[in-house]
Amino acid sequence: MSVAQPQQPTGSALPGTVGAGVSAVSRRSSRASRIADAVFYGLVWLCAACVVAIVGFILLQLIKGSDLALAKFGWKFFTGSDWDPVNGSFGAVPFIYGTLVSSLVALVIAIPLSLGVAIFITEMCPRGLRGILSYLTELLAAIPSVIYGLWAIFVLVPLIMRYFGPALEKTLGWTGLFRGPVQGFCMFTAGVVLSIMIIPIISSITREILTAVPHQQREAALALGATRWEMIRVGVLRNARAGISGAIILGLGRALGETMAVTMVIGNSPQIVKSLFAPAYTMASVIANEFSEATYDLYTSALIEIGLALFIVTIIVNILAQVLIWTVTRGTPRRASA
Amino acid sequence: MLNASPTLQWHRKFADRLATSLAVLCVLLVMLPLAAIFIYLVIRGIGSLDLAFFTQAPKPVGETGGGMANAIVGSGIVLGVGSVIGVPLGVGAGVYLSEYSRGQFGKLVRFTADVLNGVPSIVIGIAVYALLVLHQHYSAFAGGVALGIMMIPTITRSTEEMLRLVPNAIREAALGLGIPQWRSTLSITLRTATSGVLTGIMLAFARVSGETAPLLFTALGNTFWSTKLDQPIAALPLQIYVYANSPYDDWHRLAWAGAFVLIALIVVTSASVRWIASRGFVGGVQ
Numbered sequence: 001m002s003v004a005q006p007q008q009p010t011g012s013a014l015p016g017t018v019g020a021g022v023s024a025v026s027r028r029s030s031r032a033s034r035i036a037d038a039v040f041y042g043l044v045w046l047c048a049a050c051v052v053a054i055v056g057f058i059l060l061q062l063i064k065g066s067d068l069a070l071a072k073f074g075w076k077f078f079t080g081s082d083w084d085p086v087n088g089s090f091g092a093v094p095f096i097y098g099t100l101v102s103s104l105v106a107l108v109i110a111i112p113l114s115l116g117v118a119i120f121i122t123e124m125c126p127r128g129l130r131g132i133l134s135y136l137t138e139l140l141a142a143i144p145s146v147i148y149g150l151w152a153i154f155v156l157v158p159l160i161m162r163y164f165g166p167a168l169e170k171t172l173g174w175t176g177l178f179r180g181p182v183q184g185f186c187m188f189t190a191g192v193v194l195s196i197m198i199i200p201i202i203s204s205i206t207r208e209i210l211t212a213v214p215h216q217q218r219e220a221a222l223a224l225g226a227t228r229w230e231m232i233r234v235g236v237l238r239n240a241r242a243g244i245s246g247a248i249i250l251g252l253g254r255a256l257g258e259t260m261a262v263t264m265v266i267g268n269s270p271q272i273v274k275s276l277f278a279p280a281y282t283m284a285s286v287i288a289n290e291f292s293e294a295t296y297d298l299y300t301s302a303l304i305e306i307g308l309a310l311f312i313v314t315i316i317v318n319i320l321a322q323v324l325i326w327t328v329t330r331g332t333p334r335r336a337s338a
Numbered sequence: 339m340l341n342a343s344p345t346l347q348w349h350r351k352f353a354d355r356l357a358t359s360l361a362v363l364c365v366l367l368v369m370l371p372l373a374a375i376f377i378y379l380v381i382r383g384i385g386s387l388d389l390a391f392f393t394q395a396p397k398p399v400g401e402t403g404g405g406m407a408n409a410i411v412g413s414g415i416v417l418g419v420g421s422v423i424g425v426p427l428g429v430g431a432g433v434y435l436s437e438y439s440r441g442q443f444g445k446l447v448r449f450t451a452d453v454l455n456g457v458p459s460i461v462i463g464i465a466v467y468a469l470l471v472l473h474q475h476y477s478a479f480a481g482g483v484a485l486g487i488m489m490i491p492t493i494t495r496s497t498e499e500m501l502r503l504v505p506n507a508i509r510e511a512a513l514g515l516g517i518p519q520w521r522s523t524l525s526i527t528l529r530t531a532t533s534g535v536l537t538g539i540m541l542a543f544a545r546v547s548g549e550t551a552p553l554l555f556t557a558l559g560n561t562f563w564s565t566k567l568d569q570p571i572a573a574l575p576l577q578i579y580v581y582a583n584s585p586y587d588d589w590h591r592l593a594w595a596g597a598f599v600l601i602a603l604i605v606v607t608s609a610s611v612r613w614i615a616s617r618g619f620v621g622g623v624q
Contacts, residue, residue, distance in 0.1 A: 033518035040520030041438060047430025048439070048447045051494060054487055055450045058457065058465040065468050116364025124361055133365065135612075140372050142604055144548020146575045147597045150582045151375050154590070196371045203368075227350050229357035250456075257458025259551040260579060284460050284551070291464070291555055307464045311457060318456035 059311065066305035068298050077305060083270040085290070090302040092309070094270040098187065098280040099310075102262060103255035105191025105276065106198055111248055113195075114203035121203075122210040123232050134207065141200035149264030152193045157184035157265060160192070165277060179275040185267035188276040193261045198251035205250060205325065209243035210236055212329045239328075246324030253317040257310060259284040283310050376601075383598020386591040391599075396561045396577075402588040406596050408563045412478070412572040415565060416557055417547055419482020424489030425539055431490070432497025432535075437523055448495075455491035462487055463552035471556060478564075478571035481557025485549060489542040496538025500531040537615045544607040548600055550575040574600050 063070075069077060073090065080091020121133050165182030172178045178188075213236050221235035237244070267279020268289055283306050294300040390405045397404030431451070435444055462484055470480040504527050512522035528535065550573075553559075558570040559580065565571075574596055581593035 037519050044430045044434040047427050048434040050427050051431050051447055051490060052450045055454050061465040061468040113364045113368055116361045117368050120361035120365050124358060136372060137368060142544060142608055143375060144575060144600060146550045146579050147601060150578060150593055150597050151378060153582055155378055199368055227354040229354040253456050259460045284458055287460050288551060288554055304464055307461045311461045314456050314458055315453055322452060
């Protein structure tokens, strides 16, 4: 530009008129395209704003819908353990307990299994098997919740009632957690189904995290004469701890909000019993079961308040997980090739 | 140093073998339920399928026979409404995030999309109930809105990721030729990433096609034929849920048949997603 400017005054008339013509044409077309650009920008901005608006709208609806229960019970709603809609008494503790314990059972089963699968696929598996195994584990995530429930009702429940339940009662009954009588539709069955459902989530994110660990870490450990397992333990897992906890928390978030499969096998009885072989109830399943039967406004409002609590808890859990995963994968490409 | 003592060496070798076999055991234990579910679905599902399943509506309680034709059509309608709402919003938001977002607003959108992805589906059902059912009545449209909302975060994030894979040189070349930005985004950037964007859309579709919880208080379910958007409508997952919980053997049979059809739909969708993704230009850039 600085070179071109001093030339302009000395230029002849002909180039000047050509220049003016070009700029007039481009000015007209540029105004049209500027408007089109602005319209297009406005449209995609609106789409993006919709995403924010939808989350805000969900929160607003939940708060508005639960105002009756919030006003009537306040914090007592989350400390009362009596759920008796017939007499208008609502306490959410049995559902909170059921949600927490069933998710905990699921985590206890799922954590070692999914870590084992992730470690095998990224560090031990022959190259040819890698793609197949990751596809198969991800297939578990594609099965709808209601099909898990159907399978659990007709396959898992009888298995637990006949074989696993009595065996666990005999060996671990003294802890009080596995005291009989073994009922098929119980907290334990729900935990097992949940664990199958969250294994693909935990293991696929763990896999992503493990591949994000720099190769120098592995090479350094191997160069020091470490065996493969020592290399994994010292070079890989130690560096991936934060990310793996993020993956686990993300699995927890999924387990907390899971509805259909749990509703179909947990037995749906609002009680707090130490034994895992007794029926229980979760926050999500009480909404699924009773929402369309709620006969008066306070009842509906109490159920929506449970939904509100579930919404807030899962948001907190998910944010925590994102932050933890981000600390490990930051600085590496988002899609590390497996 | 590490190899100094032979007994230590033995210990380390043993630990290594143990870890490897434990990992293999984990893989086998995880594959077990997968195999069990698919074997049961295929055996009980195919055994229960007949022509009536695809051509008839459910029979009244007590009569055997009947099918889920109305639920298959209903699922198609609800998913169609969901896609009409979810796909444009999701792709639009993804385009915004990848092409325009620079400031705090982009971060907020990305964050809320992740939040929305983690919201339990039953909670979305309640919110849509409060908006569309409470003051009107249960309807296919409300079910579609619930599914559409669930599709948005998956589509948004995958569209953004796929557009980011398009090399900047292509955008610069388009702008350098004097093509306006909207035109370059639509016909060049999006065009280049089509297969990737399509993959995200189909994944979202597969994911919501089995959703039951958000339909419970929106589409509600229907034992009769209905294709009206403002009336309660049957859906395959809802019907499976009702039949699985029923005490009748013949309904259990229909539930397995329905589950088989549903999973076949999902597996075919996700397999074609892999096929598209493996052929696409964006896949090559990676």
